[in-house]
Amino acid sequence: MTLVAGIDIGGTKTAAGIVDPHGTLRRRHTVPTPASDGPAAVVAAAVRAVRDLGVPVAAVGVGSAGVVDPESGRIVSATDALPGWAGTALRRDLERALGVPVAVDNDVHAHALGEAWRGAAAGRRHVLLAAVGTGIGGSLLVDGRVHHGARSAAGHAGHVPVPSAAGAPCTCGGTSHAEAVGSGPALLAAYARSAPVPASSLAEVSARADGGEETARRVLARGARALGEALGGIVNMTDPELVLVGGGVAHCGPAWWEPLRQAFEAELLPPLKGVELRPGSLGGDAALLGAARLALEVLR
Numbered sequence: 245m246t247l248v249a250g251i252d253i254g255g256t257k258t259a260a261g262i263v264d265p266h267g268t269l270r271r272r273h274t275v276p277t278p279a280s281d282g283p284a285a286v287v288a289a290a291v292r293a294v295r296d297l298g299v300p301v302a303a304v305g306v307g308s309a310g311v312v313d314p315e316s317g318r319i320v321s322a323t324d325a326l327p328g329w330a331g332t333a334l335r336r337d338l339e340r341a342l343g344v345p346v347a348v349d350n351d352v353h354a355h356a357l358g359e360a361w362r363g364a365a366a367g368r369r370h371v372l373l374a375a376v377g378t379g380i381g382g383s384l385l386v387d388g389r390v391h392h393g394a395r396s397a398a399g400h401a402g403h404v405p406v407p408s409a410a411g412a413p414c415t416c417g418g419t420s421h422a423e424a425v426g427s428g429p430a431l432l433a434a435y436a437r438s439a440p441v442p443a444s445s446l447a448e449v450s451a452r453a454d455g456g457e458e459t460a461r462r463v464l465a466r467g468a469r470a471l472g473e474a475l476g477g478i479v480n481m482t483d484p485e486l487v488l489v490g491g492g493v494a495h496c497g498p499a500w501w502e503p504l505r506q507a508f509e510a511e512l513l514p515p516l517k518g519v520e521l522r523p524g525s526l527g528g529d530a531a532l533l534g535a536a537r538l539a540l541e542v543l544r
Contacts, residue, residue: 303345305349305540311397359525362526364526370387375489376426379423404421428491453500460499465503472503475521476508490527
């Protein structure tokens with residue numbers, strides 16, 4: 245049986261997994277991402293993660309943080325989470341080190357492909373996914389394939405201006421973007437500014453909200469509404485079958501999900517009122533499986 249490896253490169257950790265043609269994740273290994281040591285060290289960590297799996301593979305697929313040119317496998321741009329990552333010829337470097345064909349795409353695109361292959365979007369051809377964590381990334385699958393756009397930069401769902409984020413400064417330099425109030429760090433910062441007792445994590449904020457604390461509920465609701473408004477607007481433009489939400493923030497409870505759904509549904513045009521919004525089902529394995537799917541396509 246042909247086996248491939250999927251790699252998920254993030255700012256803090258790099259995961260690798262062995263996947264078979266049926267989409268079964270047979271083995272998984274994670275190493276820290278040495279982001280501060282530069283691109284060469286990050287590539288070396290990815291190579292080590294694959295080799296440590298101890299299984300020969302026919303090809304490798306990668307989901308990487310940053311804007312990726314899928315044709316060349318080069319990183320077009322990246323945030324400070326991976327210093328110097330922009331310009332890295334990732335496909336070339338990994339092929340030289342591993343000696344097998346390599347396919348590279350953005351990690352959120354890989355996430356969407358994984359959910360469409362083996363997760364909550366299985367069997368769907370037109371899917372919108374939002375990954376809500378440190379930022380808010382997005383991916384649109386059109387007839388089962390990633391829509392990359394003219395510059396490989398499609399998918400920045402968090403940088404849609406929305407009423408619920410009016411005036412809020414965004415990390416990109418703009419204002420009023422959904423990410424400015426809806427990302428994990430933005431939610432924690434908003435809570436810290438107004439909470440009577442600090443929280444150590446977003447999970448703690450969510451637990452307080454579910455317990456009825458008004459400050460926590462207000463902070464989560466504002467971020468959720470901003471995301472819902474953005475996703476509703478994107479659906480009006482793209483007409484997907486299904487909208488999935490993943491990432492760490494998606495683990496928040498009803499105090500986040502209820503205002504998210506309300507804001508989302510309020511934005512939809514009448515012909516789109518039936519579009520479903522729900523959580524992904526693969527968690528941290530989604531990008532690994534999507535990356536492996538890219539690897540299998542290389543072999544066809």
